[in-house]
Amino acid sequence: MTVVSDIDPLTLALQPPPDETPEAREARLQREREAKKRSDLIDEELNRQRNAEKSVKSVKILLLGQSESGKSTTLKNFQLINSPKAFKAERASWRVVVHLNVVRSIHLILDALTAAEVFAAHPRPYSPDNPVYPALTPELLGLKLRLIPLQQVEIALLGKLSPHATLKNEAPGEVSSAAEVSVHSAMPWKTAFSRLLNNVRGSLDGLEANEPQECREARQILHASSEYMICLWNDPIVKEVLKAHHLLSGSPPARFVRSFYNSFLDAIQRVTSLSYEPTNDDILRARLKTLGVSEHQFSLKTGNMVPHNWIVYDVGGARSVPYFDHMQAIIFLAPLSCFDQVLAEDDRVNRLEDSMLLWKIIVSSPLLKNSNLILFLNKCDILRTKLTSGIKLSDYVTSYADRPNDFENCSQCEYLKKKFAGIVKNYSPSSRAYYSYFTSVIVSRCFLRW
Numbered sequence: 001m002t003v004v005s006d007i008d009p010l011t012l013a014l015q016p017p018p019d020e021t022p023e024a025r026e027a028r029l030q031r032e033r034e035a036k037k038r039s040d041l042i043d044e045e046l047n048r049q050r051n052a053e054k055s056v057k058s059v060k061i062l063l064l065g066q067s068e069s070g071k072s073t074t075l076k077n078f079q080l081i082n083s084p085k086a087f088k089a090e091r092a093s094w095r096v097v098v099h100l101n102v103v104r105s106i107h108l109i110l111d112a113l114t115a116a117e118v119f120a121a122h123p124r125p126y127s128p129d130n131p132v133y134p135a136l137t138p139e140l141l142g143l144k145l146r147l148i149p150l151q152q153v154e155i156a157l158l159g160k161l162s163p164h165a166t167l168k169n170e171a172p173g174e175v176s177s178a179a180e181v182s183v184h185s186a187m188p189w190k191t192a193f194s195r196l197l198n199n200v201r202g203s204l205d206g207l208e209a210n211e212p213q214e215c216r217e218a219r220q221i222l223h224a225s226s227e228y229m230i231c232l233w234n235d236p237i238v239k240e241v242l243k244a245h246h247l248l249s250g251s252p253p254a255r256f257v258r259s260f261y262n263s264f265l266d267a268i269q270r271v272t273s274l275s276y277e278p279t280n281d282d283i284l285r286a287r288l289k290t291l292g293v294s295e296h297q298f299s300l301k302t303g304n305m306v307p308h309n310w311i312v313y314d315v316g317g318a319r320s321v322p323y324f325d326h327m328q329a330i331i332f333l334a335p336l337s338c339f340d341q342v343l344a345e346d347d348r349v350n351r352l353e354d355s356m357l358l359w360k361i362i363v364s365s366p367l368l369k370n371s372n373l374i375l376f377l378n379k380c381d382i383l384r385t386k387l388t389s390g391i392k393l394s395d396y397v398t399s400y401a402d403r404p405n406d407f408e409n410c411s412q413c414e415y416l417k418k419k420f421a422g423i424v425k426n427y428s429p430s431s432r433a434y435y436s437y438f439t440s441v442i443v444s445r446c447f448l449r450w
């Protein structure tokens with residue numbers, strides 16, 4: 001016959017032994033009291049974590065603005081403030097980008113010299129599309145030949161970033177100034193590149209030992225070519241050629257398509273030295289065009305504020321926005337310094353006008369009507385340089401008329417700020433918070449100085 005007990009097996013297992021002595025009973029009860037205490041503490045901690053998670057607010061922010069307006073630089077600046085260690089760990093990847101930036105700038109100059117050579121062989125009367133170039137000296141032609149190995153450097157470095165990096169508008173193996181190095185945001189190129197260097201953290205510590213041969217050779221060629229690059233950049237005839245080629249400010253008014261602001265040309269010796277490590281400022285300055293949309297998260301806590309989980313979307317190029325809804329805020333980057341530039345993709349369109357047009361589209365978008373608007377009137381450092389060098393805002397923004405052109409009294413900045421604010425007033429489908437700031441996001445931690 002089977003006897004079935006009313007008590008469940010677990011209770012049975014936990015029951016004290018029938019022959020328990022009073023001392024053993026006291027010890028058992030003490031153990032049980034301690035176990036309960038530990039369990040209560042764990043429950044308390046779990047509750048605390050649950051409540052803390054509930055109180056961390058997620059804020060979704062969309063970075064928008066035309067290409068080269070400074071979206072990725074803004075993001076890098078946020079990362080520098082919120083996760084400086086991760087930022088430092090990426091130096092190895094950024095060194096390659098800095099070197100690619102140097103080589104690109106030199107190729108821009110070499111292309112302009114080639115145009116000057118063509119002009120010397122087939123002189124033609126001046127027109128804005130047919131500039132008159134100065135004659136090149138034998139020394140310059142010699143430098144041009146000496147810098148041919150840089151083509152190999154570019155191809156080698158790109159090959160190592162590839163397939164994450166591409167040269168837009170370029171056939172394989174070709175090098176020309178028209179192209180820009182770009183990376184698709186969905187590609188974890190920094191991680192991939194760090195792994196390639198067999199260095200999980202991607203730092204430069206011990207990097208040289210693990211560096212692939214092509215990268216080491218590329219750095220050595222750059223280092224060996226350093227003096228030639230410096231001579232080229234400092235040559236007064238080169239400056240004249242660049243003015244004629246619309247790459248440097250000059251007379252007649254330059255139509256900047258590409259420019260040398262932010263180039264590493266004034267720091268060639270430092271960045272091509274064999275022991276070079278990019279600084280935070282170098283990383284902020286390094287240019288890598290973004291393709292697609294990338295998402296970045298940081299936890300932001302200042303003072304007694306409730307912690308915020310920021311989710312920032314960097315939209316490369318940013319000409320289409322319709323699928324971005326539910327964004328708490330939009331940070332729009334409008335580079336004020338580009339008043340004398342035209343779009344790389346269409347040289348009939350002024351970049352400042354294009355920025356205003358894009359701002360109008362975003363401000364009036366019904367999908368984005370609930371997002372607060374933050375406007376960064378960016379690249380004020382370049383604006384200051386341009387205005388102090390004598391380039392006149394009124395030559396490009398005719399409505400500015402004969403107001404003062406000096407940056408110090410800020411009248412141009414205030415004038416442009418009012419224009420952007422007017423667009424919000426006239427085109428926003430709903431009333432919402434709107435803030436605007438003058439920024440130079442290339443300056444590290446600039447947001448902490450407000």
Ligand SMILES: Nc1nc2c(ncn2[C@@H]2O[C@H](COP(=O)(O)OP(=O)(O)OP(=O)(O)O)[C@@H](O)[C@H]2O)c(=O)[nH]1
Pocket residue numbers: 065066067068069070071072073074261262284285286287288289290291315316317318378379380381382439440441442443
């Ligand atoms: N001097 C200066 N340069 C800036 C500033 N903001 C950005 N830049 C530089 O401008 C270039 C373009 O900046 P990015 O942040 O790559 O521009 P982007 O808007 O992400 O461009 P896309 O990826 O093409 O959409 C980089 O070389 C930056 O270092 C600024 O305030 N001052």
Ligand SMILES: [Mg+2]
Pocket residue numbers: 071072073288289290314316317
């Ligand atoms: Mg970008």
